[in-house]
Amino acid sequence: xxxxxxxxxxxxxxxxxxxxxxxxxxxxxxxxxxxxxxxxxxxxxxxxxxxxxxxxxxxxxxxxxxxxxxxxxxxxxxxxxxxxxxxxxxxxxxxxxxxxxxxxxxxxxxxxxxxxxxxxxxxxxxxxxxxxxxxxxxxxxxxxxxxxxxxxxxxxxxxxxxxxxxxxxxxxxxxxxxxxxxxxxxxxxxxxxxxxxxxxxxxxxxxxxxxxxxxxxxxxxxxxxxxxxxxxxxxxxxxxxxxxxxxxxxxxxxxxxxxxxxxxxxxxxxxxxxxxxxxxxxx
Amino acid sequence: xxxxxxxxxxxxxxxxxxxxxxxxxxxxxxxxxxxxxxxxxxxxxxxxxxxxxxxxxxxxxxxxxxxxxxxxxxxxxxxxxxxxxxxxxxxxxxxxxxxxxxxxxxxxxxxxxxxxxxxxxxxxxxxxxxxxxxxxxxxxxxxxxxxxxxxxxxxxxxxxxxxxxxxxxxxxxxxxxxxxxxxxxxxxxxxxxxxxxxxxxxxxxxxxxxxxxxxxxxxxxxxxxxxxxxxxxxxxxxxxxxxxxxxxxxxxxxxxxxxxxxxxxxxxxxxxxxxxxxxxxxxxxxxxxxxxxxxxxxxxxxxxx
Numbered sequence: 001x002x003x004x005x006x007x008x009x010x011x012x013x014x015x016x017x018x019x020x021x022x023x024x025x026x027x028x029x030x031x032x033x034x035x036x037x038x039x040x041x042x043x044x045x046x047x048x049x050x051x052x053x054x055x056x057x058x059x060x061x062x063x064x065x066x067x068x069x070x071x072x073x074x075x076x077x078x079x080x081x082x083x084x085x086x087x088x089x090x091x092x093x094x095x096x097x098x099x100x101x102x103x104x105x106x107x108x109x110x111x112x113x114x115x116x117x118x119x120x121x122x123x124x125x126x127x128x129x130x131x132x133x134x135x136x137x138x139x140x141x142x143x144x145x146x147x148x149x150x151x152x153x154x155x156x157x158x159x160x161x162x163x164x165x166x167x168x169x170x171x172x173x174x175x176x177x178x179x180x181x182x183x184x185x186x187x188x189x190x191x192x193x194x195x196x197x198x199x200x201x202x203x204x205x206x207x208x209x210x211x212x213x214x215x216x217x218x219x220x221x222x223x224x225x226x227x228x229x230x231x232x233x234x235x236x237x238x239x240x241x242x243x244x245x246x247x248x249x250x251x252x253x254x255x256x257x258x259x260x261x262x263x264x265x266x267x268x269x270x271x272x273x274x275x276x277x278x279x280x281x282x283x
Numbered sequence: 284x285x286x287x288x289x290x291x292x293x294x295x296x297x298x299x300x301x302x303x304x305x306x307x308x309x310x311x312x313x314x315x316x317x318x319x320x321x322x323x324x325x326x327x328x329x330x331x332x333x334x335x336x337x338x339x340x341x342x343x344x345x346x347x348x349x350x351x352x353x354x355x356x357x358x359x360x361x362x363x364x365x366x367x368x369x370x371x372x373x374x375x376x377x378x379x380x381x382x383x384x385x386x387x388x389x390x391x392x393x394x395x396x397x398x399x400x401x402x403x404x405x406x407x408x409x410x411x412x413x414x415x416x417x418x419x420x421x422x423x424x425x426x427x428x429x430x431x432x433x434x435x436x437x438x439x440x441x442x443x444x445x446x447x448x449x450x451x452x453x454x455x456x457x458x459x460x461x462x463x464x465x466x467x468x469x470x471x472x473x474x475x476x477x478x479x480x481x482x483x484x485x486x487x488x489x490x491x492x493x494x495x496x497x498x499x500x501x502x503x504x505x506x507x508x509x510x511x512x513x514x515x516x517x518x519x520x521x522x523x524x525x526x527x528x529x530x531x532x533x534x535x536x537x538x539x540x541x542x543x544x545x546x547x548x549x550x551x552x553x554x555x556x557x558x559x560x561x562x563x564x565x566x567x568x569x570x571x572x573x574x575x576x577x578x579x580x581x582x583x584x585x586x587x588x
Contacts, residue, residue: 006392006395006396007494009388010388010391010392010395011392013385013388013389013392014388014389014392014393014404017385017386017388017389017408017465017469018407018408020385020462020465021407021408021411021462021465021466022411023426024419024422024423024426024462025411025414025419025422027422027425027426027432028418028421028422028425031425038430039425040425040428040430040431040432040435041430080303080304080307081304083300083303083304084304086300087300087301087304091297091301094297094301096305098579099313100301100304100305100308101575101578101579102571102572102575103308103309103312103313104308105571105574105575105578106312106571106575107312108516109515109516109519109520109571109574110519110520110523110567110571111519111520111522111523111524111525111540111563111567112520112523112525113523113525113540113543113544113560114319114523114543114560114563114564115312115315117319117543117547117556117557117560118315118316118318118319118560119311119315121315121318121319121322121553121557122310122311122314122315122318124332125318128332143311144311146307147307147308147311147312150304150307154304179296180296204413204415207415208415208416208417210417210526211525211526211544214548215547225415225417228417228418228421229417229526232417232421232424232530233529233530235424236424236425236428240418240421241425243418244415244418244421244422247414247415247418248414251410251413251414252410254413255406255409255410255413256406259402259406263402
């Protein structure tokens with residue numbers, strides 16, 4: 001459906017929705033430049049909260065830890081999630097496939113207080129039985145985030161695999177390629193974009209996760225959301241506004257660039273396809 | 284589809300591929316639920332970890348199994364828990380309905396814009412989704428506060444004489460819940476609405492149906508799957524929401540996610556937290572199974588093309 005004039009009602013709702021989504025974010029950014037410590041009482045323009053943010057060692061070390069966890073979990077989630085997405089899209093039915101699909105969907109919607117608590121109790125039981133993991137920290141958080149993120153990667157990869165034409169894989173097989181080779185040479189390149197967006201999604205999910213992390217972290221491993229949470233629980237905090245503005249800027253640039261690259265490659269593909277069609281018609 | 288036949292012939296390799304994510308999920312997602320169930324029958328104890336074990340091997344090879352039903356008895360007999368579960372379900376239901384009412388026209392409008400502008404609009408809706416959930420909730424603290432942006436504005440234009448009680452009550456809880464979950468509703472709705480054939484509406488209008496009739500007889504039924512998917516994506520996690528009631532909810536806000544958190548972190552009562560979680564899973568298992576069946580059907584529908 002396209003090219004239809006939107007009715008005033010729809011235009012109004014769209015505008016209202018965007019305002020609703022953006023007013024809080026804009027207000028965060030505006031007040032991050034407020035000189036006053038009272039955040040919502042304007043005391044003049046200042047960038048001092050950015051300076052004090054970068055000098056805050058607690059926040060900076062939490063940023064470092066969170067980034068490490070995010071990259072490690074996103075990497076594992078992409079590997080496991082791609083396999084899972086492939087299994088869901090291409091193998092369809094196998095013994096236990098329904099349970100598998102269910103375990104893939106559930107982590108995305110299950111309230112995190114439940115997944116966090118249950119995973120913690122698993123680690124405690126494992127520790128009692130086999131002594132591993134010895135303590136809560138990087139490893140336990142990594143497992144938790146990977147489990148959460150791989151579900152999202154699997155969904156993205158699965159829907160991409162269902163979109164693309166299976167005849168390419170069929171052709172490679174007819175030409176005698178082994179399944180593993182088909183997967184790496186044909187299938188994987190076709191889903192690179194889905195994997196890339198799955199990776200980015202995993203990084204942001206991991207960077208943002210508070211509830212599950214709270215259950216899985218130990219005394220020596222405080223992530224960024226935990227620091228933010230402990231601060232904003234006490235009320236407004238101008239340093240958090242500065243941190244939020246930097247996040248919004250980073251995410252905004254990332255999303256716009258990724259979107260641009262994706263559109264560009266899509267156009268290139270379409271152009272190449274059109275050229276190929278022209279050539280085959282001419283010959 | 285001969286590739287599928289090939290995969291079927293390659294049983295061992297196929298099994299190995301499946302088993303990697305399968306075992307990960309079994310170990311880290313499914314098994315933990317049974318451990319939660321087990322520990323919900325334990326008793327709080329001053330030990331590390333802070334609960335009693337269910338099984339004790341006594342002298343003479345006597346295996347002692349102690350099941351403590353006290354936690355569940357407490358949940359069932361104390362009014363507080365029933366009220367909390369109910370008000371959590373109510374908050375989640377309200378959030379879902381409001382997200383649907385707000386999100387549907389937005390998704391519909393985006394789906395009907397021309398493709399060039401559609402991408403920009405979709406990106407604008409997605410952007411908040413990619414930004415931190417925690418920080419977006421925090422943003423509302425500055426807006427709803429007694430001397431926050433909204434009250435300052437209303438006071439300045441003289442609409443009210445004293446600050447409105449917008450913060451730390453059920454109003455702020457519901458508002459921020461809707462705000463936080465809105466993108467989860469818009470995306471599934473959009474992806475279904477954008478696939479709809481616009482010619483159906485043209486045909487309806489040629490046959491004399493007004494836009495409202497066309498909407499209710501064509502658009503709405505065709506987007507049913509999007510409505511179901513979006514509603515489940517909002518409802519299920521909203522029931523157990525913790526961050527929003529903690530940061531913007533009031534003292535009389537009852538949310539089960541917060542109760543579980545308090546039992547675990549403040550009272551250090553892990554068995555009680557496990558019992559609360561068990562009951563929550565029992566309440567959510569029907570909507571989750573519904574979502575799962577619906578997703579499988581969709582998957583198979585797509586596979587038959």
